[in-house]
Amino acid sequence: MNKISLQIDGKQITAEEGTTVLVAARSLGITIPTVCDHAQLAPYGACRVCTVEADANGRSNLVAACQYPVENGMVIRTKTEKLDKIRKLLLEQMLSHAPDSEPLQELARQYGADRNRFEQEASFCILCGLCVRYCAEVKQKHAISFFDRGAKREIAFLPEIAMQECWDCKECFPLCPTSALQAAYVLTESLLTPPDATVPSCGGGCSGKS
Amino acid sequence: MSRIASVTALEEFRQEILSQRDPDKPCITLCSGSACMATGSGKVAAALEREIEKQGVSSEVVSRRTGCHGFCEQGPIVVIYPQGICYLRVQPEDIAEIISETIIGKRIVERLLYVDPNNGEKATREDDIPFYKNQQRLVLGSNRKIDPRSLEDYLAVEGYQALAKVLFQMTPEQVVGEVKDAKLRGRGGAGFPSGIKWDFARNAPGEQKYVVVNCDEGDPGAYMDRSVMEGNPFAVLEGLMIGAYAIGAHEGYVYVRQEYPLAVANLTVAIKKAEEAGLLGQNILGSGFDFTVKVHRGAGAFICGEETSLLNSLEGKAGEPNARPPFPAIKGLWGKPTNINNVETWANIPMIINKGAAFFSAIGTESSKGTKIFSLVGKVNNTGLVEVPMGASMRDIIFKIGGGVPDGKKFKAVQTGGPSGGCLPEKLLDIKVDFDELSKAGAMMGSGGMIVMDEDTCLVDIARYFLAFLSDESCGKCTPCREGIRQMLKILTNMTKGLGRPGDLELLLELAETTKGSSMCALGKTAPNPVLSTLNHFREEYEAHINEKRYPSLSCKALIAFHIAPEKCKGCGACFRKCPAEAIEGGKKRIHVILQEKCTKCGGCLEACPAVFGAVSKISGVPVPDAIPEEARAI
Numbered sequence: 001m002n003k004i005s006l007q008i009d010g011k012q013i014t015a016e017e018g019t020t021v022l023v024a025a026r027s028l029g030i031t032i033p034t035v036c037d038h039a040q041l042a043p044y045g046a047c048r049v050c051t052v053e054a055d056a057n058g059r060s061n062l063v064a065a066c067q068y069p070v071e072n073g074m075v076i077r078t079k080t081e082k083l084d085k086i087r088k089l090l091l092e093q094m095l096s097h098a099p100d101s102e103p104l105q106e107l108a109r110q111y112g113a114d115r116n117r118f119e120q121e122a123s124f125c126i127l128c129g130l131c132v133r134y135c136a137e138v139k140q141k142h143a144i145s146f147f148d149r150g151a152k153r154e155i156a157f158l159p160e161i162a163m164q165e166c167w168d169c170k171e172c173f174p175l176c177p178t179s180a181l182q183a184a185y186v187l188t189e190s191l192l193t194p195p196d197a198t199v200p201s202c203g204g205g206c207s208g209k210s
Numbered sequence: 211m212s213r214i215a216s217v218t219a220l221e222e223f224r225q226e227i228l229s230q231r232d233p234d235k236p237c238i239t240l241c242s243g244s245a246c247m248a249t250g251s252g253k254v255a256a257a258l259e260r261e262i263e264k265q266g267v268s269s270e271v272v273s274r275r276t277g278c279h280g281f282c283e284q285g286p287i288v289v290i291y292p293q294g295i296c297y298l299r300v301q302p303e304d305i306a307e308i309i310s311e312t313i314i315g316k317r318i319v320e321r322l323l324y325v326d327p328n329n330g331e332k333a334t335r336e337d338d339i340p341f342y343k344n345q346q347r348l349v350l351g352s353n354r355k356i357d358p359r360s361l362e363d364y365l366a367v368e369g370y371q372a373l374a375k376v377l378f379q380m381t382p383e384q385v386v387g388e389v390k391d392a393k394l395r396g397r398g399g400a401g402f403p404s405g406i407k408w409d410f411a412r413n414a415p416g417e418q419k420y421v422v423v424n425c426d427e428g429d430p431g432a433y434m435d436r437s438v439m440e441g442n443p444f445a446v447l448e449g450l451m452i453g454a455y456a457i458g459a460h461e462g463y464v465y466v467r468q469e470y471p472l473a474v475a476n477l478t479v480a481i482k483k484a485e486e487a488g489l490l491g492q493n494i495l496g497s498g499f500d501f502t503v504k505v506h507r508g509a510g511a512f513i514c515g516e517e518t519s520l521l522n523s524l525e526g527k528a529g530e531p532n533a534r535p536p537f538p539a540i541k542g543l544w545g546k547p548t549n550i551n552n553v554e555t556w557a558n559i560p561m562i563i564n565k566g567a568a569f570f571s572a573i574g575t576e577s578s579k580g581t582k583i584f585s586l587v588g589k590v591n592n593t594g595l596v597e598v599p600m601g602a603s604m605r606d607i608i609f610k611i612g613g614g615v616p617d618g619k620k621f622k623a624v625q626t627g628g629p630s631g632g633c634l635p636e637k638l639l640d641i642k643v644d645f646d647e648l649s650k651a652g653a654m655m656g657s658g659g660m661i662v663m664d665e666d667t668c669l670v671d672i673a674r675y676f677l678a679f680l681s682d683e684s685c686g687k688c689t690p691c692r693e694g695i696r697q698m699l700k701i702l703t704n705m706t707k708g709l710g711r712p713g714d715l716e717l718l719l720e721l722a723e724t725t726k727g728s729s730m731c732a733l734g735k736t737a738p739n740p741v742l743s744t745l746n747h748f749r750e751e752y753e754a755h756i757n758e759k760r761y762p763s764l765s766c767k768a769l770i771a772f773h774i775a776p777e778k779c780k781g782c783g784a785c786f787r788k789c790p791a792e793a794i795e796g797g798k799k800r801i802h803v804i805l806q807e808k809c810t811k812c813g814g815c816l817e818a819c820p821a822v823f824g825a826v827s828k829i830s831g832v833p834v835p836d837a838i839p840e841e842a843r844a845i
């Protein structure tokens with residue numbers, strides 16, 4: 001493996017080819033805020049809160065630290081006024097969907113983000129994809145997935161698989177930064193259970209399983 | 211068809227084809243591109259066959275169905291060679307006359323000629339029509355000379371000469387060098403130098419490499435790639451093969467959007483014929499070079515045109531983008547080095563090889579070489595596909611070729627570059643249209659969409675329209691793009707409803723900056739352009755919307771009303787009959803009155819009211835005058 005030398009926030013570091021800027025920064029003790037990043041999962045680059053400034057090949061760019069591979073001679077800045085502004089706005093956009101999310105509120109305090117800046121559209125899910133990716137990459141069950149695109153994008157369980165797998169797993173639940181997943185799951189569960197299912201039920205819509 | 215196994219055999223075959231063709235024999239070509247098919251070219255073709263037979267001229271004329279000639283608005287188009295006599299809007303019933311008059315009698319059918327709307331002058335030959343006269347159709351020009359399903363036709367216009375040349379006289383390095391020297395830049399949007407891109411893929415480690423044609427073309431209103439693919443698929447394939455040879459690829463894919471069935475059909479026939487002739491497959495022309503190609507039909511999402519999304523989609527995955535790096539040139543289709551170019555880019559390659567880099571780079575501007583096909587639409591007299599040298603001025607394109615704005619209206623803006631392009635005002639009409647000048651002006655080349663807008667267009671509403679498109683078409687994966695477009699769209703929608711607020715412009719700029727800066731792919735990075743360019747050039751319109759709730763171009767439904775001036779109304783009832791909402795009270799010899807609460811603001815009354823009366827007007831920013839009382843309405 002080739003060694004690559006770069007500078008992050010004024011500190012020189014050598015890293016292995018293929019390392020991401022985020023990982024290299026962490027090894028220097030520099031923290032870059034993240035929402036959708038997860039050690040067990042492949043970089044995904046959805047939240048963009050990890051955006052940093054990168055000078056490479058004579059040009060200055062904004063790149064997502066969690067995805068961008070280190071390049072020789074790169075100069076990275078992780079804390080600038082411009083980045084603070086971007087992160088603040090991104091957090092405000094996410095908070096309009098999940099105003100009570102703990103991890104988001106924590107970051108909001110740090111960046112001065114106002115959870116009421118944008119009209120609330122509390123869908124709870126911020127589409128970070130942690131659940132979807134965990135289920136696909138770690139569990140390899142693909143029980144939950146994204147549907148539709150653009151502003152209409154949302155997550156949903158695939159009932160046939162979810163029915164089989166999720167009850168005994170629930171491993172993706174704690175990953176969710178907004179706890180939307182549980183709600184979605186409960187919803188699917190209740191929708192899936194017909195009132196006259198073979199499993200004894202009170203008839204009021206509870207599944208009878210729990 | 212037997213295999214053509216060598217260059218000599220190819221040349222012999224070409225000579226044989228040419229020797230059977232008499233250049234002086236009348237040839238009737240009928241455009242059978244998608245647009246002309248839609249206006250009845252199929253029936254015209256049947257009539258043509260019938261009449262040729264009926265009038266006994268089968269041995270004296272040749273007929274040929276071709277791809278798009280570009281002037282689609284005037285289709286179906288018939289051009290008769292060798293003179294190049296051009297008939298427009300030809301219907302089946304016109305054919306008998308065309309045969310008896312023009313073919314047999316050598317006379318012109320006057321009523322089918324082009325009439326200049328500005329001065330009433332007629333044009334007999336294609337080259338005399340202003341729309342064509344000012345173009346330089348290096349890429350699109352072959353469309354009218356060949357039947358896209360005929361290998362013979364393609365060979366007759368120098369087809370496969372470039373391939374033969376690279377396979378036998380040039381090393382891959384030389385081919386890349388030629389493309390670099392030609393300074394060809396990709397026609398798919400970003401304008402990246404094609405030769406340099408080829409070099410990346412060529413130098414990338416790995417045995418297995420791929421070449422891909424991007425025929426996704428998601429921009430609304432743009433159809434240049436479709437026309438090239440439909441009209442001249444052999445040229446695209448030849449370009450692709452030359453690229454494959456240069457890069458070291460032996461497999462290619464053509465990604466065509468689902469909505470282009472004719473492109474797929476013609477391409478499929480072309481592939482089959484090329485295979486039968488040994489111009490695809492193993493040991494092409496005896497050179498030892500192997501190449502196969504497959505067609506993939508895309509689902510037709512705008513984002514699938516973005517190269518990493520396209521490759522994901524080709525692999526059967528969700529058509530969503532990946533971060534770059536790694537670039538497809540290093541890690542593309544199935545992780546292998548892949549070179550992806552636009553249809554028009556590939557179609558330029560055979561010409562560059564045949565005529566040389568020097569020929570190509572002599573056309574255009576310092577930074578942008580060759581020609582570019584634009585799809586000229588909107589409020590312009592001659593709509594269609596326009597191919598001009600890079601550096602042509604916007605004014606020439608819109609006024610000389612496009613014939614200006616119809617109905618005596620004033621030009622207001624031209625939007626270039628597709629949904630995430632920008633709008634340019636009148637004062638920038640003289641800029642030279644090339645990649646860099648357009649970017650500098652805040653617009654972009656994109657794939658070549660060009661929408662002309664007249665004085666009735668509201669630029670705030672236009673920005674809103676494009677953002678709405680982008681909001682639907684964003685994949686939704688990353689926050690700045692998905693949420694940024696959503697919030698910008700909300701602000702614009704409110705503005706066009708008269709609900710703009712102070713601070714909106716600042717917030718728009720802030721959202722634009724974050725969306726542009728931190729989005730993952732070029733869709734998000736360019737999505738704020740419609741807002742930024744209109745804000746830059748037409749800020750006063752935004753301000754009028756917010757501060758005065760006034761809509762300068764009088765077309766924003768929430769901010770306008772229609773009114774009939776009692777003193778001008780002649781009681782003709784034209785508006786009454788036209789109104790779909792029954793919002794007009796009238797009667798014989800009575801002054802008509804619009805019931806504002808019922809009016810849907812469709813503007814039908816304004817159009818219906820005869821110009822000499824001019825009783826209906828559109829108003830904005832001032833209260834609507836009260837309706838005159840019942841008893842005062844008799845004229």
Ligand SMILES: Cc1cc2nc3c(=O)[nH]c(=O)nc-3n(C[C@H](O)[C@H](O)[C@H](O)COP(=O)(O)O)c2cc1C
Pocket residue numbers: 395396397398399400401402404424425426427428429512513514515516517518550551552553555556657731732733
């Ligand atoms: C949202 C989006 C849509 C795109 N759509 C197309 C398209 O329809 N056709 C195309 O050739 N390129 C499209 N592109 C550009 C491609 O990503 C890529 O740059 C191009 O195909 C490369 O070919 P070229 O070098 O010949 O221009 C699109 C890019 C983006 C970001």
Ligand code: SF4
Pocket residue numbers: 131134135136139141142143144162165166167169170171172173
């Ligand atoms: S609970 Fe269901 S969706 Fe979540 S990881 Fe487990 S199997 Fe996948």
Ligand code: SF4
Pocket residue numbers: 124125126127128129130131132155175176177178179180181
């Ligand atoms: S449900 Fe939670 S973990 Fe899953 S995508 Fe939404 S916010 Fe992320």
Ligand code: SF4
Pocket residue numbers: 772785788789790791792793794804805808809810811812813814815816
């Ligand atoms: S604007 Fe349309 S709906 Fe209103 S009165 Fe005129 S025709 Fe009728």
Ligand code: FES
Pocket residue numbers: 033034035036037044045046047048049050051064065066067
């Ligand atoms: S952590 Fe990098 S984009 Fe979310």
Ligand code: FES
Pocket residue numbers: 241242243244245246247277278279280281282283285286287
């Ligand atoms: S389809 Fe006939 S001119 Fe375009």
